[in-house]
Amino acid sequence: DTAVSQTPKYLVTQMGNDKSIKCEQNLGHDTMYWYKQDSKKFLKIMFSYNNKELIINETVPNRFSPKSPDKAHLNLHINSLELGDSAVYFCASSPQVIAETQYFGPGTRLLVL
């Protein structure tokens, strides 16, 4: 069974469009995350979220917004896509206990044309 899943795995779209990436975890974790991996493979946190708190990396444009319909899901919405948004986006989750490891989804490769 997949622990952290993301859909779609690949997303090709035009500049200016709005798109969403879905993330689901079946691990019962309390905290979920979105990371961005750029063309040089550098990974950077975008958001971390649990039931109580959304923490946003201040460098993330407000065109990006996480939405959590329930504890098992944290979707990423992106408005007015730009060429520079092309990257691989990873969802991750971890239990509330801080010592626990984060588990990553398979990633979504976004290409903005």
Added chain:
Amino acid sequence: AQTVTQSQPEMSVQEAETVTLSCTYDTSESDYYLFWYKQPPSRQMILVIRQEAYKQQNATENRFSVNFQKAAKSFSLKISDSQLGDAAMYFCAYRSFSGSARQLTFGSGTQLTVLP
């Protein structure tokens, strides 16, 4: 803010040999966690090993072990008896012990090639 540095963009090792990947970090905290993640061509991020800063003993997981030098802020990964399946990008990561933000701060990665 914490930073993680991996000074080796690329490394190669002969199959069955041993290789060490370097990682240094900068932090003012005394308690934290360190991780090594592996990213093969499939893109999946896979946890290799983790170390709690309050533990003096170096973590080991089968062929993978770390050399954790807290005073030097160094956290290197040693892979023994390298296998072709070890070929991947390896990321060192830091996580704070305190505060509500539990995100990982990653290094820039080391691409490991295993030669047959």
